[in-house]
Amino acid sequence: MSIRRRLALVLGGFAIFTAAILTWAPTVGSTAISLARAFDRSIPWESNVDAQIFFVARLPRVLAGALVGAALAAAGVVLQALLRNPLATPFTLGVSAGASLGAMLAVTMQLEFGLLGITSIPLASFAGSLLATGIVYALAASQRRGLSTNVLLLAGVTLNAFFSALILFVQYIADFAEALRAIRWMMGGLDVASYTPIVAALPFVLLAFGAFAVMPRTLNLLSIGAEAASARGVEVKTAQRVAFLSASLATGAAVSLGGPIGFIGIVVPHLVRLLVGADHRIVLPASALFGASFLVVCDLAARTVMSPLEIPVGVVTALIGGPFFLWLLVKRS
Amino acid sequence: MWVRELLWADNVSFRYAPGAPLVVDGVTVRLSDGALAGILGPNGSGKTTLLRLLSGTRRPSSGRVLLGAQPLDRLSRRDAARQIAVVPQETELAFEYRAIEIVLMGRHPHLGVFTVEGPDDVRIATEAMAATGTGHLAERPFHELSGGEKQRVVIAAALAQSAALLLLDEPTASLDLGYQLEISSLLQHLNQQRGVTMAISTHDLNLAASICRELILMRNGRVLASGPTTDVLTPDNIRRLYDVEADVQVNSETGHTTVVPVRKVVRPSSARASEGQ
Numbered sequence: 087m088s089i090r091r092r093l094a095l096v097l098g099g100f101a102i103f104t105a106a107i108l109t110w111a112p113t114v115g116s117t118a119i120s121l122a123r124a125f126d127r128s129i130p131w132e133s134n135v136d137a138q139i140f141f142v143a144r145l146p147r148v149l150a151g152a153l154v155g156a157a158l159a160a161a162g163v164v165l166q167a168l169l170r171n172p173l174a175t176p177f178t179l180g181v182s183a184g185a186s187l188g189a190m191l192a193v194t195m196q197l198e199f200g201l202l203g204i205t206s207i208p209l210a211s212f213a214g215s216l217l218a219t220g221i222v223y224a225l226a227a228s229q230r231r232g233l234s235t236n237v238l239l240l241a242g243v244t245l246n247a248f249f250s251a252l253i254l255f256v257q258y259i260a261d262f263a264e265a266l267r268a269i270r271w272m273m274g275g276l277d278v279a280s281y282t283p284i285v286a287a288l289p290f291v292l293l294a295f296g297a298f299a300v301m302p303r304t305l306n307l308l309s310i311g312a313e314a315a316s317a318r319g320v321e322v323k324t325a326q327r328v329a330f331l332s333a334s335l336a337t338g339a340a341v342s343l344g345g346p347i348g349f350i351g352i353v354v355p356h357l358v359r360l361l362v363g364a365d366h367r368i369v370l371p372a373s374a375l376f377g378a379s380f381l382v383v384c385d386l387a388a389r390t391v392m393s394p395l396e397i398p399v400g401v402v403t404a405l406i407g408g409p410f411f412l413w414l415l416v417k418r419s
Numbered sequence: 420m421w422v423r424e425l426l427w428a429d430n431v432s433f434r435y436a437p438g439a440p441l442v443v444d445g446v447t448v449r450l451s452d453g454a455l456a457g458i459l460g461p462n463g464s465g466k467t468t469l470l471r472l473l474s475g476t477r478r479p480s481s482g483r484v485l486l487g488a489q490p491l492d493r494l495s496r497r498d499a500a501r502q503i504a505v506v507p508q509e510t511e512l513a514f515e516y517r518a519i520e521i522v523l524m525g526r527h528p529h530l531g532v533f534t535v536e537g538p539d540d541v542r543i544a545t546e547a548m549a550a551t552g553t554g555h556l557a558e559r560p561f562h563e564l565s566g567g568e569k570q571r572v573v574i575a576a577a578l579a580q581s582a583a584l585l586l587l588d589e590p591t592a593s594l595d596l597g598y599q600l601e602i603s604s605l606l607q608h609l610n611q612q613r614g615v616t617m618a619i620s621t622h623d624l625n626l627a628a629s630i631c632r633e634l635i636l637m638r639n640g641r642v643l644a645s646g647p648t649t650d651v652l653t654p655d656n657i658r659r660l661y662d663v664e665a666d667v668q669v670n671s672e673t674g675h676t677t678v679v680p681v682r683k684v685v686r687p688s689s690a691r692a693s694e695g696q
Contacts, residue, residue: 303530303532307527310510310513311510316476317476317500317503319528321495321496321497359515363520364516
């Protein structure tokens with residue numbers, strides 16, 4: 087079987103699976119609806135309750151989950167290849183801590199501003215993620231030759247700790263209700279009220295995915311080492327910058343939409359590698375697709391398992407992801 | 420006979436950071452088409468760095484490297500990689516690739532951004548694996564292979580790059596005697612049958628003596644001596660290179676040169692202390 091054919095078959099399989107999950111997920115919930123009825127154009131919109139529940143109440147949330155899941159999983163793949171470390175996550179380099187600090191400040195300082203229908207919390211968290219990305223990038227790029235992946239890692243981890251301390255400090259001086267609201271945000275949630283936040287995050291995620299699209303073979307080579315990649319014809323400096331900035335952008339957009347939902351960025355890439363091998367031309371798009379369905383299913387569990395009580399989706403992914411991650415860790419050593 | 424110069428490092432120097440000592444210090448190296456050159460020198464003498472300058476993965480701090488008539492740093496990495504392939508000392512993977520995937524990565528400089536390897540690329544990779552005797556390992560995970568198998572797969576990847584020049588950094592270090600022999604005869608074969616021009620850095624004087632037609636001796640980032648192997652590989656040069664007394668014997672029947680180290684020469688401590696790296 088030619089390589090082209092294998093790529094097409096595997097990715098086609100993942101795409102069909104994801105499409106099926108995304109179509110099925112909105113039909114599940116406290117009120118059962120019929121997919122056939124929801125898509126029946128002969129019934130007028132006003133009287134088609136199934137369509138209203140499908141398109142207005144549930145689909146935005148499913149799409150938000152898909153977008154966030156795809157962005158975090160793909161960003162995880164890119165950062166793992168960039169850092170040559172399978173244990174890296176989209177949050178390793180401080181992006182999510184920056185976003186959380188932004189959200190925290192927006193909540194506690196009661197910033198009430200908006201832009202094109204987007205409220206202050208996602209705007210502030212996106213700004214925070216850009217700030218964190220900028221700091222880490224400036225530190226790592228100050229090295230003369232390319233990005234130092236060691237500096238990236240150390241700067242990212244340190245910035246994470248620093249921002250976390252700031253978050254705790256702001257939380258400590260904030261009033262109880264505000265602190266609780268911010269903590270709730272940090273648990274992650276996909277309960278978007280409309281399509282607006284999705285549409286707002288979409289361009290950034292698409293921009294990042296555009297960069298991801300040209301990267302897979304380069305990521306293969308980066309993962310065998312910068313020197314070897316350069317000898318095989320990779321412009322290492324450029325590739326590293328594009329990889330870091332696009333992965334950070336995808337992460338920042340995802341976190342401002344759904345909060346810092348953990349474990350997607352590491353569990354999904356590992357699962358996909360177990361299934362299809364290490365070639366990034368498959369791993370990257372397949373992880374994006376599988377990340378979308380994985381988060382949508384986790385969110386489905388979050389809103390149905392203890393219904394009418396909702397579990398924060400970040401708790402669900404961590405409950406599934408944590409033990410899985412530990413299992414991987416033990417298996418690796 | 421007039422031979423074309425394929426790769427020419429002209430008085431190159433290199434330091435890894437501003438203010439750091441020169442690792443390569445005013446080195447001139449000419450590799451003619453079809454050459455098989457060995458680079459010898461003690462640890463830290465600048466061999467690996469010189470290979471990096473020759474392959475263009477690092478730019479010299481001063482001096483220049485010419486590939487044919489062109490300055491190497493004017494070429495994109497992609498164009499350079501189509502003409503120069505490198506076998507690094509060690510290959511450590513972050514993920515679990517199969518051997519054939521590693522070899523196919525050698526096709527990278529020949530493929531467009533969205534191009535997937537076609538039948539021709541697969542054929543070239545398969546041939547490269549056959550040439551290095553690794554065809555049967557194609558589907559095996561790279562990290563499960565033995566040291567010698569890994570090294571031969573990495574050489575196959577470099578061959579799949581279809582480059583006229585091959586730079587090898589200690590290709591037989593960490594290999595046992597059998598693999599050392601296997602690799603050296605493979606390299607000799609590639610040079611003679613396929614006309615691949617090669618520069619090999621090595622600590623193995625006997626390997627250098629048996630396959631390299633010319634040698635470059637490096638110490639402290641400088642070239643101590645260079646020229647045809649039989650002229651350069653003398654007891655005197657070996658003492659200057661490694662501080663080791665050695666017997667150099669030429670077998671009159673086979674024509675092989677054998678180097679037998681005899682003893683370490685103790686040099687005045689002040690001389691050693693004054694040498695950087």
